[in-house]
Amino acid sequence: xxxxxxxxxxxxxxxxxKPEIRDASPEFNNELxxxxxxxxxxxxxxxxxxxxxxxLQPEVIEAILKDEPAPIKLTDNSHLGDLxxxxxxxxxxxxxxxxxxxxxxxxxxxxxxxxxxEPPLWQNQGATKQIKAVLDKLHNAGEIEVCGNAYMKxxxxxxxxxxTMRAAQYDLGSVPIFCKKVN
Numbered sequence: 001x002x003x004x005x006x007x008x009x010x011x012x013x014x015x016x017x018k019p020e021i022r023d024a025s026p027e028f029n030n031e032l033x034x035x036x037x038x039x040x041x042x043x044x045x046x047x048x049x050x051x052x053x054x055x056l057q058p059e060v061i062e063a064i065l066k067d068e069p070a071p072i073k074l075t076d077n078s079h080l081g082d083l084x085x086x087x088x089x090x091x092x093x094x095x096x097x098x099x100x101x102x103x104x105x106x107x108x109x110x111x112x113x114x115x116x117x118e119p120p121l122w123q124n125q126g127a128t129k130q131i132k133a134v135l136d137k138l139h140n141a142g143e144i145e146v147c148g149n150a151y152m153k154x155x156x157x158x159x160x161x162x163x164t165m166r167a168a169q170y171d172l173g174s175v176p177i178f179c180k181k182v183n
Contacts, residue, residue, distance in 0.1 A: 085110060086134050093144050093181050100147055103177045107131055128171045129155035135177070147178040 056064075063069065083091070092106055111121040121127055132154035139146045153170040160168050168174075 085130070086138055089134065089138060090143055093179060096181060098181055098183075100178045100180055103179050104172045104175075107177065108172050123169075123171045123173065125155050125169045125171075128169065131172070135179075142182060145180040145182055147180060150175050151177050 088110060089103075089107075093101070108120070108122045111127060114120045122131075132151055135144075135146055135151050138144045153175050154172075156170050157167045158170060159165055
């Protein structure tokens with residue numbers, strides 16, 4: 001019966017290596033030679049070249065041509081921490097293009113990062129009720145358009161498991177919130 005062989009790809013580079021296993025006893029290497037194993041084939045697959053596009057600002061290009069360090073532009077964002085939640089939401093909506101925007105990740109970011117081992121602050125029932133109140137205020141004032149009324153579930157209790165009757169609250173992880181910019 002004939003033995004089937006696979007054709008080798010043209011892009012692969014083949015390198016022949018003497019069959020010697022380092023850290024093996026000389027008897028084992030002699031056994032390889034006695035069995036007639038004289039060639040070990042190792043395939044080396046080259047990585048495909050990746051095209052990288054870098055866009056530089058004109059100031060950076062001038063600095064490179066003059067062999068100087070690039071200028072650093074610092075922006076002062078210290079005033080953003082002082083804004084109330086409704087102002088942060090309005091500023092976020094103004095910075096986005098027209099269309100529906102999923103707000104969950106942005107609203108989660110308003111509460112910062114939780115301490116190790118503690119649940120995120122946005123899962124707190126009081127925080128979710130606060131988000132619901134702010135969204136309702138902005139929607140009723142006509143400053144943003146909240147799509148649907150799913151946000152009204154925030155902070156409400158539901159029972160996901162009817163056998164154990166453990167209560168859970170709707171939060172930003174379980175209620176999708178979409179908003180539109182008011183023109």
